Amino acid sequence: MSYGGGELLSDISFKLQPGSFHFLTGPSGAGKTTFLKLCYGALMPTAGHVRLFGADVRAMTRDDVAMMRRRVGVVHQDVQFLDHLPLADNVALPLTVSGRDLLSENSNLNELLNWVGLRSRADARPPELSGGERQRAALARAVIMSPDIVLADEPTGNIDWEMSQRLLQLLVELNRMGKTIMIATHDLNLIRAAKSQVQARVLRISNRRLQLAGADL
Template sequence: MIELENVAYSYGGGELLTDMSLSVPPGSFHFLTGPSGSGKTTFLKLCYGALQATAGHVRLFDRDVRGLGRDDVALLRRKIGVVHQDCQFLDHLPVTENVALPLTVSGQDADGADANLKELLAWVGLTSRADALPPELSGGERQRAALARAVIMSPDVILADEPTGNIDWEMSQRLLTLLVELNRMGKTILVATHDLGLIRAAKAQVQTRVLRISNRRLQMAGADL
């Protein structure tokens, strides 16, 4: 699904990440940890082609990102759903239209997918909020809407950047339940988080692998998590 081979990323003359190698197999569930500023968001952007490595190779679905044009990368990214840390909604559009936005951007008929869209909103518990605007949503509702938008195209991989960073524990558990359900459906999950409680809760439900960024390098986290 996603492979990194001796990957480094530099910005402004300084190296943010160095010598990173990782293979993310289909159906796996990974957590990515590390202190604030360690490069978790940058790492995720490398994993979905939003940034290009300054050294090494990133392969998405067996294709080296370095040799791809913008259109090719865009097509590959349809296979990857991303839950951004700040959700990135269009505040003038209701939840339904925000969730359906990837369909619109890709040129698909959002109206024709109406039944699936309703089912998806029901799955994340937002049926009653379908017509609400993003500023009217709670933190937990925003994150569940962001997850719905990330999976509307039925991607093979879901990447989530600190999805529980601004919500309470109960809502964190609800979001985790949705991610675990996706993984049990065969989806590959990679979640960047500093929440060790969330990782422990996930380990009790599904087989996970925990990675940590430390001193610009990627390491396997200890079994004590």
């Protein structure tokens, strides 16, 4: 993968196992976000192959990418919503755009809002939410389609430690339900906290390579 002439990631060969829990770490600008973007088809590799659910991204049409994203939940550090719609509609947005019947999913939606602790904020507009609430709303939106994988890019970057713990808790619960989780972060405390609860592997990007970091973190 190269950006503006300079290679960012190279000689990476990696296969994400279903049901695994991975952290992706490395210094700022090392390519964590780029790696995640490759994983949900927001970027195309300039060389080599990226296969998502067995399909080569370069052979995918724009609609194929849209369909693939219904199986991948993405949480960004500065997550974006449709600011004119209430939180509940934003969380349900993946259902809306995939043409699901919202009425039949209503109980699911309420359950999910309960799970992330935002039931009472369902009618709030996204700009009225705090950083922690936004991250949890983003997680709810990412998992409402019951995706196979959740990709989180610095999900705890803007929130305090207590809220990070809570978010991590939710991600660990998702992993126990069989979802594959990949979290890009440089917060080592978060990684340590996770390791006590789940068998997490740590991938480190440095010198344009992806390495499996030892257990000695």
